[in-house]
Amino acid sequence: MLHKEIILIIDFGSQFTQLITRRVRESKVYSEIFPHTITVESIKNIKPKGIILSGGPMSVYDQDAPSVSKEIFDLNIPILGICYGLQFISKELGGKVEGSFDREYGRTKFNIIKNSKLTEGIPNQSIVWMSHGDIVKSPPEGFEIIGTSEHSPICAIENLDKNIYGVQFHPEVYHTEFGDRLIKNFLFNICKCEADWTPSNFISSSIEEIKNKVGNSKAICALSGGVDSTVAAVLVKKAIGENLHCIHIDTGLMRKNESQQIEKLFSSQLDLNVKYVNASQIFLQRLKNITDPEQKRKIIGNTFIEIFEQESKKIEDVEFLVQGTLYPDVIESVSVKGKSATIKTHHNVGGLPEKMNLKLIEPFRELFKDEVRKVGYELGIPEDFIMRHPFPGPGLAVRILGEVTEDRIKILQEADDIFISELKRENLYNKIWQAFAVLLPVQSVGVMGDARTYENVLALRAVTSVDGMTADWYPFENEFLAKVSNLIINKVNGVNRVVYDISSKPPSTIEWE
Numbered sequence: 001m002l003h004k005e006i007i008l009i010i011d012f013g014s015q016f017t018q019l020i021t022r023r024v025r026e027s028k029v030y031s032e033i034f035p036h037t038i039t040v041e042s043i044k045n046i047k048p049k050g051i052i053l054s055g056g057p058m059s060v061y062d063q064d065a066p067s068v069s070k071e072i073f074d075l076n077i078p079i080l081g082i083c084y085g086l087q088f089i090s091k092e093l094g095g096k097v098e099g100s101f102d103r104e105y106g107r108t109k110f111n112i113i114k115n116s117k118l119t120e121g122i123p124n125q126s127i128v129w130m131s132h133g134d135i136v137k138s139p140p141e142g143f144e145i146i147g148t149s150e151h152s153p154i155c156a157i158e159n160l161d162k163n164i165y166g167v168q169f170h171p172e173v174y175h176t177e178f179g180d181r182l183i184k185n186f187l188f189n190i191c192k193c194e195a196d197w198t199p200s201n202f203i204s205s206s207i208e209e210i211k212n213k214v215g216n217s218k219a220i221c222a223l224s225g226g227v228d229s230t231v232a233a234v235l236v237k238k239a240i241g242e243n244l245h246c247i248h249i250d251t252g253l254m255r256k257n258e259s260q261q262i263e264k265l266f267s268s269q270l271d272l273n274v275k276y277v278n279a280s281q282i283f284l285q286r287l288k289n290i291t292d293p294e295q296k297r298k299i300i301g302n303t304f305i306e307i308f309e310q311e312s313k314k315i316e317d318v319e320f321l322v323q324g325t326l327y328p329d330v331i332e333s334v335s336v337k338g339k340s341a342t343i344k345t346h347h348n349v350g351g352l353p354e355k356m357n358l359k360l361i362e363p364f365r366e367l368f369k370d371e372v373r374k375v376g377y378e379l380g381i382p383e384d385f386i387m388r389h390p391f392p393g394p395g396l397a398v399r400i401l402g403e404v405t406e407d408r409i410k411i412l413q414e415a416d417d418i419f420i421s422e423l424k425r426e427n428l429y430n431k432i433w434q435a436f437a438v439l440l441p442v443q444s445v446g447v448m449g450d451a452r453t454y455e456n457v458l459a460l461r462a463v464t465s466v467d468g469m470t471a472d473w474y475p476f477e478n479e480f481l482a483k484v485s486n487l488i489i490n491k492v493n494g495v496n497r498v499v500y501d502i503s504s505k506p507p508s509t510i511e512w513e
């Protein structure tokens, strides 16, 4: 997509690079991450309003230390270096960087020693967050020191002639008290950005772009009932109207009543043109006797693609496929070097576009999940739908450990519904990234009334997360857990024991399979 103004972020491998992008976008300025191998020619073509050099795990003197062409310093574009970025600027322009005996990690005090456009509005002393080994020993010629910290006497520098700035700490991390102000100072005082990155601007330029791309052709979309594909479909509908054909395949592996709710939302509130396919029996049949998690995922993925393909062939002259791919998926697939082990085969309609010779429309390739949610609000999609927790493609099948049967789906649906309803009642639902129940392939002995029972164990899972990549288990009050456990054991036939999962990701994953 063409952006009126963009801040280019050059990635030197820091775990916080995505956070920099988010902070910039939260200030309503569009930003995008590029690998440090980007050429100066490409940068010139992009015409960024500013460049941010990210942190990174290496020392600038390491043999394979990442670098970007020195010519970026002569482009007349404002530059901000963060941590490794500062060290890179210092070394490349003739300053001195050294390993420090004291590694500085965590919170520390930052002192402003000279007024600067970068630190405007920030108190003379504030808390910043550090994570580095090397420090700048002497700044390059033409640079002045504007701030210090205990272990980094050269903690912030500027070169007013060249419009180049650098800080040793991480302004993008929440623990840095005035980090947001510093980033805004860079964007607005130094780069003169206009803050035009808003959901409504995004929507109008996306609609224009999709119209131009699709013309009078037809597009199809697999509406899973998830937030991303739904918002994508509503946006594309605005651009191409009746030429968008949606297909919803009911796998029978959805939450309680979810398919009916989705159907109502799609047709009566969102006015989407949807074909509903109830394929639950086919999925059940193919999952019979299957207990291996990867095999389950593959069967579901392949069956889904098969049915979607059959259905879409019934619509003539389709040229495009709409997908709700998000930015983190795109960056991850670009930046991961080498081949990582398959932890879980994610179920998407991957492979379909090539197979069916379709071109892709992915309006959210540049967005984070919370940005998609904002676009969804702006498009008038109801809030309770937008705020729904993520749901995995293979649905409840990966939450029923062991064989998936109709009875076990029913037990899980009932228990999960009680858990989620209680979360909503207690206003906890929106504080949690994802919560669900898991049915274990384990029976335990219980006593109900005077009778012995031998029934299923059910686990509850609730995690906080920003993007699903890492997650912490949610510390519920004991009373809440006790209430949910009681309700489930009393109301759901087939469950006589409830446990709470207290594992974080990593080393566990969010889903159990």
Ligand code: XMP
Pocket: 344, 345, 346, 347, 348, 390, 391, 392, 393, 394, 434, 468, 469, 505, 508, 509, 510, 511, 512
């Ligand atoms: P894990 O279990 O790998 O999950 O920690 C991370 C996030 O991804 C979701 N998930 C999926 N999403 N297709 C999806 O679209 C899938 O096959 C799939 N499997 C897991 C999971 O719910 C969590 O939000």
